Amino acid sequence: MARSRNNRQGLLTRSKILRAAEKLFALRGYDGASLREIINLAKVDLALVNYHFRSKENLFHEVLARRAEVINRERLDLLNRAQGRTAQDAVCVESIVDAFVSPVFDKLATTNVGWRNYARLLAEANIVQRHAGPLGEMLNPAAIAFCDALAKARPKQAPARHYWDYMFMVGALMQVLAQTERLERLSKGLCRIQDYRGAHIELRRFLVNALSCDQDAT
Amino acid sequence: MEGGLSSMPPSTRDRILDQAEKLFADKGYHGVSLREIMKSCDVQLAAIAYYFGTKEKLFREVLKRRSSELNQMRHARFDAALAESPTGRLSERAVIEALVGPFFERNLNGGAGWRNFCSLLSHTTISSEWGELISEFYDDIAQRTITLLSPTDEPDKRDKAVSAYLFIVGIMAVIFSRTGRLDRLSAGSYESNDITRVYADAVPFLVGGVRALLGRDEQA
Numbered sequence: 001m002a003r004s005r006n007n008r009q010g011l012l013t014r015s016k017i018l019r020a021a022e023k024l025f026a027l028r029g030y031d032g033a034s035l036r037e038i039i040n041l042a043k044v045d046l047a048l049v050n051y052h053f054r055s056k057e058n059l060f061h062e063v064l065a066r067r068a069e070v071i072n073r074e075r076l077d078l079l080n081r082a083q084g085r086t087a088q089d090a091v092c093v094e095s096i097v098d099a100f101v102s103p104v105f106d107k108l109a110t111t112n113v114g115w116r117n118y119a120r121l122l123a124e125a126n127i128v129q130r131h132a133g134p135l136g137e138m139l140n141p142a143a144i145a146f147c148d149a150l151a152k153a154r155p156k157q158a159p160a161r162h163y164w165d166y167m168f169m170v171g172a173l174m175q176v177l178a179q180t181e182r183l184e185r186l187s188k189g190l191c192r193i194q195d196y197r198g199a200h201i202e203l204r205r206f207l208v209n210a211l212s213c214d215q216d217a218t
Numbered sequence: 219m220e221g222g223l224s225s226m227p228p229s230t231r232d233r234i235l236d237q238a239e240k241l242f243a244d245k246g247y248h249g250v251s252l253r254e255i256m257k258s259c260d261v262q263l264a265a266i267a268y269y270f271g272t273k274e275k276l277f278r279e280v281l282k283r284r285s286s287e288l289n290q291m292r293h294a295r296f297d298a299a300l301a302e303s304p305t306g307r308l309s310e311r312a313v314i315e316a317l318v319g320p321f322f323e324r325n326l327n328g329g330a331g332w333r334n335f336c337s338l339l340s341h342t343t344i345s346s347e348w349g350e351l352i353s354e355f356y357d358d359i360a361q362r363t364i365t366l367l368s369p370t371d372e373p374d375k376r377d378k379a380v381s382a383y384l385f386i387v388g389i390m391a392v393i394f395s396r397t398g399r400l401d402r403l404s405a406g407s408y409e410s411n412d413i414t415r416v417y418a419d420a421v422p423f424l425v426g427g428v429r430a431l432l433g434r435d436e437q438a
Contacts, residue, residue: 175388
């Protein structure tokens with residue numbers, strides 16, 4: 001009885017710390033957010049952070065992993081379902097792009113601010129060397145499935161080509177995830193960061209064509 | 219900066235900029251202290267303070283130095299392409315090549331300093347923290363690119379051209395961030411430092427994407 005209460009208490013503490021960390025890391029970046037600020041926001045003792053997460057770096061990686069699992073699962077589900085619908089299991093580029101980007105946009109479109117914070121973090125982690133390793137371990141199994149799908153969808157392309165094309169997809173998506181105010185400044189207010197639906201449509205159109213007709217676009 | 223005067227030792231100011239650039243690129247702005255920068259270029263803290271004032275101002279100068287050179291090259295490429303165009307318009311491919319070409323070229327031929335800069339710029343563009351600095355150094359070239367992609371007789375294309383520009387920036391950030399992720403992903407079959415090959419693959423990708431966004435491809 002007492003033990004299960006402790007477990008519940010532990011889970012609650014973990015989740016409080018993870019939420020606070022996600023918010024502050026997104027706001028200030030990994031280096032800019034201190035553990036002290038995180039414990040203040042979470043209203044927990046530093047000893048508990050050490051107990052549950054050992055180090056700041058490990059805490060950051062657990063923050064990344066928590067929602068990465070959800071995104072990975074949804075992406076692979078969509079890709080598998082698309083593959084199940086075709087006879088030769090070569091799905092079209094449109095389905096690959098949809099499986100890759102739509103789970104992310106579905107999350108951004110909800111009013112859950114946690115996902116928006118997470119998106120910023122993901123953008124940073126993708127670009128910074130020291131986080132890209134651990135992030136790669138979380139995302140690469142799904143990434144390889146996407147590279148394979150690209151290879152099957154475009155049999156005429158050189159095999160190595162699909163890896164860079166996958167990274168290009170990541171890059172274009174990162175720009176949306178980073179949600180910097182540059183979009184509004186450059187468009188003089190014509191485009192809004194919060195217009196995730198518009199961004200989704202544009203990114204999809206961009207990626208589908210970039211991946212499909214680049215062989216004869218000369 | 220590099221080239222002509224190569225026999226001259228770099229000035230203290232340039233030496234500080236080079237070392238700061240390397241350290242900021244490796245560890246991020248917050249991961250580096252002025253003390254570390256001072257040690258790595260063997261100067262007194264007073265020298266850094268004398269030339270740059272604060273860490274933030276030093277960071278700004280690091281970014282400014284090569285950004286100016288890069289954007290001059292880009293403007294020159296736009297000017298040259300426009301001089302040869304009878305219509306005063308450029309194809310999407312010509313715009314993209316003028317925008318990203320100098321970046322690849324400097325990364326390939328500019329030495330370690332430029333490679334550090336490209337990596338640093340990748341992190342900086344994606345962070346919300348340095349948005350104003352990026353705008354200060356890059357909005358001018360960004361607006362020229364956007365205008366060339368959406369000429370005045372097509373004002374409704376402007377917001378699409380803004381998105382196109384930003385997608386290009388995101389893709390460039392992934393290419394030059396030196397994370398090694400691609401190498402692991404492809405199990406070594408494709409090395410991310412093969413810049414010539416990346417350029418050859420990236421340009422048609424970007425052209426395809428930008429043309430679709432601007433509604434220039436019938437099949438899209």
